[in-house]
Amino acid sequence: xxxxxxxxFASEKWKKLQTKKGIIIYVGAASCGRxxxxxxVTEAIRKYLKENNLKADILxxxxxxxxxxxxxxxxxxxxxxxxxxxxxxPKIIPKLLEDIFKKGxxxxxxxxxxxxxxxHGSIPIIYEHPMMKSxxxxxxxxxxxxxxxxxDHYIAKDGYAGINKALRMKPEEVIEIVxxxxxxxxxxxxxxxxxxxxxxxxxxxxxKYIVCNADxxxxxxxxxxxLLEGDPHAVLEGMLIAAYAIGAPHGYIYIRxxxxxxxxxxxxxxxxxxxxxxxxxxxxxxxxxFDIEIKEGAGAFVCGEETALLASLMGQRGMPRTRPPFPATxxxxxxxxxxxNVETLGTIATIIxxxxxxxxxxGAKTAKGTKTFSLVGKIKRTGLIEVPLGTKIxxxxxxxxxxxxxxxxxxxxxxxxxxxxxxxxxxxxxRIDYESLTSVGAIMGSGGLIVMDEETCMVDIAHYxxxxxxxxxxxxxxxxxxxxxxxxxxxxxxxxGDGEESDLELLEDLAPTxxxxxxxxxxxxxPNPVLTTLRYFKNEYxxxxxxxxxxxxxxxxxxxxxxxxxxxxxxxxxxxxxPVEAISGATKKAHVIDLDKCIKCSxxxxxxxxxxxxxxxxxxxxx
Amino acid sequence: MKSEKFSIKKSIKPFKDKKGTLIxxxxxxxxxxxxxxxxxxxxxxxELSKSENEIYGVATFYSQFKFxxxxxxxxxxxxxxxCHVRGGHExxxxxxxxxxxxxxxxxxxxxxxxxxxxxxxxxALAPVMVVxxxxxxxxxxxxxxxxxxxxxxNGGR
Ligand SMILES: Cc1cc2nc3c(=O)[nH]c(=O)nc-3n(C[C@H](O)[C@H](O)[C@H](O)COP(=O)(O)O)c2cc1C
Ligand code: FES
Numbered sequence: 001x002x003x004x005x006x007x008x009f010a011s012e013k014w015k016k017l018q019t020k021k022g023i024i025i026y027v028g029a030a031s032c033g034r035x036x037x038x039x040x041v042t043e044a045i046r047k048y049l050k051e052n053n054l055k056a057d058i059l060x061x062x063x064x065x066x067x068x069x070x071x072x073x074x075x076x077x078x079x080x081x082x083x084x085x086x087x088x089x090p091k092i093i094p095k096l097l098e099d100i101f102k103k104g105x106x107x108x109x110x111x112x113x114x115x116x117x118x119x120h121g122s123i124p125i126i127y128e129h130p131m132m133k134s135x136x137x138x139x140x141x142x143x144x145x146x147x148x149x150x151x152d153h154y155i156a157k158d159g160y161a162g163i164n165k166a167l168r169m170k171p172e173e174v175i176e177i178v179x180x181x182x183x184x185x186x187x188x189x190x191x192x193x194x195x196x197x198x199x200x201x202x203x204x205x206x207x208k209y210i211v212c213n214a215d216x217x218x219x220x221x222x223x224x225x226x227l228l229e230g231d232p233h234a235v236l237e238g239m240l241i242a243a244y245a246i247g248a249p250h251g252y253i254y255i256r257x258x259x260x261x262x263x264x265x266x267x268x269x270x271x272x273x274x275x276x277x278x279x280x281x282x283x284x285x286x287x288x289x290f291d292i293e294i295k296e297g298a299g300a301f302v303c304g305e306e307t308a309l310l311a312s313l314m315g316q317r318g319m320p321r322t323r324p325p326f327p328a329t330x331x332x333x334x335x336x337x338x339x340x341n342v343e344t345l346g347t348i349a350t351i352i353x354x355x356x357x358x359x360x361x362x363g364a365k366t367a368k369g370t371k372t373f374s375l376v377g378k379i380k381r382t383g384l385i386e387v388p389l390g391t392k393i394x395x396x397x398x399x400x401x402x403x404x405x406x407x408x409x410x411x412x413x414x415x416x417x418x419x420x421x422x423x424x425x426x427x428x429x430x431r432i433d434y435e436s437l438t439s440v441g442a443i444m445g446s447g448g449l450i451v452m453d454e455e456t457c458m459v460d461i462a463h464y465x466x467x468x469x470x471x472x473x474x475x476x477x478x479x480x481x482x483x484x485x486x487x488x489x490x491x492x493x494x495x496x497g498d499g500e501e502s503d504l505e506l507l508e509d510l511a512p513t514x515x516x517x518x519x520x521x522x523x524x525x526x527p528n529p530v531l532t533t534l535r536y537f538k539n540e541y542x543x544x545x546x547x548x549x550x551x552x553x554x555x556x557x558x559x560x561x562x563x564x565x566x567x568x569x570x571x572x573x574x575x576x577x578x579p580v581e582a583i584s585g586a587t588k589k590a591h592v593i594d595l596d597k598c599i600k601c602s603x604x605x606x607x608x609x610x611x612x613x614x615x616x617x618x619x620x621x622x623x
Numbered sequence: 624m625k626s627e628k629f630s631i632k633k634s635i636k637p638f639k640d641k642k643g644t645l646i647x648x649x650x651x652x653x654x655x656x657x658x659x660x661x662x663x664x665x666x667x668x669x670e671l672s673k674s675e676n677e678i679y680g681v682a683t684f685y686s687q688f689k690f691x692x693x694x695x696x697x698x699x700x701x702x703x704x705x706c707h708v709r710g711g712h713e714x715x716x717x718x719x720x721x722x723x724x725x726x727x728x729x730x731x732x733x734x735x736x737x738x739x740x741x742x743x744x745x746x747a748l749a750p751v752m753v754v755x756x757x758x759x760x761x762x763x764x765x766x767x768x769x770x771x772x773x774x775x776x777n778g779g780r
Contacts, residue, residue: 031743031744031745031758032744032745032747032748032760034758035743035745035748035751035758035759035760036748036760036761037760067747067748068747070747070748070760216744217741217742218742219702219703219704219705219707219741219742219746220703220704220705220706220742220746221742221746222742222744222745222746222747225744226744257650257687258740258742258743258744259744260756295646295647296646296647296650297687298646298649298650298685298686298687298688299685299686299687300684300685300686301741312646313643314642314643315642315643315644315645315646315647315681316643316645316681317680317681317684318684318685319684333642333643374705374746374747375747376704376705376746376747376749377704377705377708377709377749378708378709382705382746382747382748382749383747384747414704417704448704448705448746450704450705450708452708456708461707461708464704464707465704468741472741474684577765579717579720601713601716601717601720601764602710602713602764603713603717603764603765606710606763606764606765607765
């Protein structure tokens, strides 16, 4: 393939799209967009266009990360650049399109910003939006901007210029650039990427393999899914470069089956690479040959761990094994193998293209570059974000995320998934990098940031994570298999109000044993959620044990639901929706809950329309 | 049964002589039949010249593989962290109550089976539930009835 020619063609194609006369509609159609109902919105748009005899191009793009505003659609018309509209529903569409197309009213009220370089009238560019402003988008630069199913869009955005440049260097030189950039693995452990490549390159054994770890098992994290759905070629180009650097003729993508759209987009992208001779023999007219195979995971969290992943990739039970030997010397079929996370690989091409100096200009002293995070939980603006490493937690929660949902009190943020920990609100000024997160007992992990507020019970959270690890423990080693079970039993007791003070000591006692004696990372980190919550929220544990009280009003055995007769307007909504007919009361009169019948499903609490809610929860005799 | 055997053989063929493809084969077969029956496992074992034990050994490790026929509509409720803090468990209990089954079970009329999943990657729209291939974001307990009804009456989309 001659990249220059392709680039010229692709740039023109991209430019044409930007300047095309007529209507172009871009739909945010990643999995999250679909879950929010983008298909129904698209249908409503098509219907409107048909009824009004309007022609339009409708394009699907990935997720720009503003997930809380979905369904999202960008509308471009003649001289008006694509403007991003948020929170759409089939109901709003006819009026919105009528206003834009017929009345020339751009509906500033629904517009989030312009997808492009220049503001349009009073509508600023999208990067000025409060959720976007403090982000630095390197990995996510194309997500939600280009059509992920069109390789030309990627090429127009300097795609495949990285591999083009790399192929003109010696593999060692490529590794040197990656080394100087300072990038560390984004999959969790933070191992320097170049070092891993070097070890593998120098290891004995042929052929070598590169594996892209797209298992993303951490519940509450979706960075890898979004990147693969929004810009698959970025990850694939990274794989090409890594393969060239380590001398691997074959690569695998191990991706979880829960991500069907990402799998579909990868398949399309791989086919396009073949069409453009970017895979196969003699890539870009050099002696470099490479091909990629997709392997679907089968729903086991532990298979994200590299040695378990290898076993699963080879068709076996996904059991981890002791290391060494590390995969870099003995991986797929016993051959030297590099396993890298999706985001790590997704960053590589940009580093090669723009140079290590440019990349290492971002981030903190010991942690270079940017990191993507899935910002979720009790926060106003949920979504996928990318910030320089070293950004303060406070800036993420308040500037990017807009603060806590319903203006409740911020309690903690959880990082690192089941291996991570809960960082309390008092450490809000902590800068997010590998060392500082470890210093507070959490870990960077793959990038899940789950925000918790005063209504989140920390005992419940510890219990939640232990349920998860206990279930996902593969059972090979005893400390993990039985240790997590014992921990979970104690947490269950405490949650029920049957805990004893000695349980806390036992938990603290058991944790280091599990950590030190477990075979793989799953067990070695499983106690972290318990340890951090014990460290920062011991008072909550004590309230459960001593006062039989759940301060966050979450643990079912310790709470009761009531109706405040003074506030109740007698609308009857709770009565109507109560699944066990535990609520009685005449219309416009205060209602009451029969505590003997109540199953604490919380529906009345959720549904109560009164401001400040007439339904309230109590625990241990107090609100 | 004969034709089933034949088509299993057919779906195995492209992978048969490649190393490490057992999971891929099981995925293909499950896609076709919805689950892995005793008979299918035995056919696969024959085809690959492995013991049934070997096949079960691998298959039972992974939560994707089912050994009982699932309901016509497969309902999944996410119990990932983001969904958990936004009421995923309450959502699960509501679905369980409405279908009158627990997760891991199938309704008597075989219309629905219910499972939990640990994250669908739509965490920003928590809590999340899935019916067949359709993902529903921001599913509060009060929306469950409406969603399930869509599949009850017309047999789904
Ligand atoms: C229990 C467990 C689960 C893991 N899950 C993942 C995962 O889903 N994705 C991932 O990239 N790395 C995961 N890892 C980390 C991998 O073992 C490995 O370190 C990583 O894929 C290396 O890529 P990187 O150097 O690019 O970060 C997991 C580790 C453990 C112990
Ligand atoms: S936690 Fe439910 S979709 Fe991720």
